[in-house]
Amino acid sequence: MAIQRPKGTQDHLPEGSPKLTLDTRAAAFDYVRETARRVLERAGAQRIDTPLFEEAELVKRGVGGSTDIVRKEMFTVYYFGDHGGFILRPEGTAGIVRAYLQNGWKQLPAPFKIWLCGPMFRAENVQKGRLRQFHQVDYEVFGSTDPLVDAEAIALMVDVVRELGLKKVKVKLGSIGDPEDREAYNDYLRELFTPHVERLSDDSKDRLTRNPMRILDSKSAGDQELIAELGVRPMLDFLGAEAGAHFEQVQQYLRDWNVEFDLDPSIVRGLDYYRRTAWELHHEGVGAKSALGGGGRYDGLAEQLGGAAVPGIGWAFGIERLLLAMEADGVEMPAPGGPQLYLVALDEENVPLVARLAREARAYARTEFAYRAMKVGNAFKDAERRGAVWVGLMGSEEAANGTVSLKNMVTGEQQTVGVGELATFLQKSDD
Ligand code: AMP
Secondary structure, X not given: OOOOOOOOOOOOEOOOOOOOOHHHEHHHHHHHHHHHHHHHHHOOOEEOOOOOEEEHHHHHHHHOOOOHHHHHOOOEEOOOOOXXXXXXXXXXXXXXXXXXXXXXXXHOOOXXXXXXXXXXXXXXXXXXXXXXXXXXXXXXXXXXXXXXXXXXXXXXXXXXXXXXXXXXXEEEEEEOOOXXXXXXXXXXXXXXXXXXXXXXXXXHHHHHHHOHHHHHHOOOHHHHHHHHHHOOOOHHHHOOHHHXXXXXXXXXXXXXXXXXXXXXXXXXXXXOOOEEEEEEEEEHHHOOOOOXXXXXXXXXXXXXXXXXOOOEEXXXXXXXXXXXXXXXXXXXXXXXXXOOEEEEEOOHHHHHHHHHHHHHHOOOOOEXXXXXXXXXXXXXXXXXXXXXXXXXXXXXXXXXXXXXXXXXXXXXXXXXXXXXXXXXXXXXXXX
């Protein structure tokens, strides 16, 4: 058998590939990226690309040493003579914060908005909607703690998925407060869980000493049972006055803009640098457990990476999950069309002439040509198969007269046009 692609990766395929699904269709990825670009750049965000691999230390500090990503899912990059420490990026934020610090963006007017689109890598257990190379759209804002920035970030995430035609999306909103609020919450959780430590999973026993909040995030059914039994109070009960007021304002803006959300106390972000607002975007078609995306405020992250303090907030969604949701919702995506003009020579000696005309026509229209001469009937069949709008025939008569015989494959309309007028004709017929 020929060599296969690695498990957990996908080819993004051209139109017409057998068994094409929305989440493997190259044109669908372009469509999502262009839609995100339109929405985010209209709101003042600029695009960034960062390297696909970064220093291991950046990923460890940026994502957090206690997370599954760092403990189990990192792809390490080796090369001859290397110092042993590059990681294929598992998410976008750490690299973008590094770029912020490294490129002196602090001097730019705040809030400073940036977006990224590209592949991410995690060595996960592969299942539907969970890949080892997947793609994210990422949006980050630096330099402001204003609740208006939080609300705008959430609203923009909703705008992107709305613009893509998704309807059954739901924002689940929470706040994890300031570090001292979280400390109080962790003290409460420690007291609550310690008498039941024997019932916790091994991972959660470890979390109980290090970071009890992350127990709430546990994937273990036993842990979740215990959590339900104990009637754990939500983080929201522990918000201090400032974080509480900030959270109220975020909600107020969202209500003002008719962005629907549900308060969800189960949203926790256990890492030290997360502050205040945290949310997830869910869709019925993708299943309750797998979010389309999520976001949060991370005011402590830049310092964690060794830089000067700068507040930040951002979100990411997975393009594959979004495409699965679009498929579940039956969203129609504009299909990329065939050529506007398909030129065919009726005898071999006119092939070079149609090739030259096609090259000229490409200055103003998507144009293809047949590399071999064809009979008229075959030319029409071929043009139809390629989804061409106009087919242009070049026989000996047309060549002698300096014309092309055109037929519109959609309307059946026929025209003879001088080769010199082809440009004007196509531009007009495109209106
Ligand atoms: P995270 O960076 O873990 O908050 O993930 C943000 C979003 O990226 C998720 O909601 C998913 O849509 C997507 N995502 C994360 N991990 C994967 C994966 N292994 N495969 C496909 N999509 C993923």
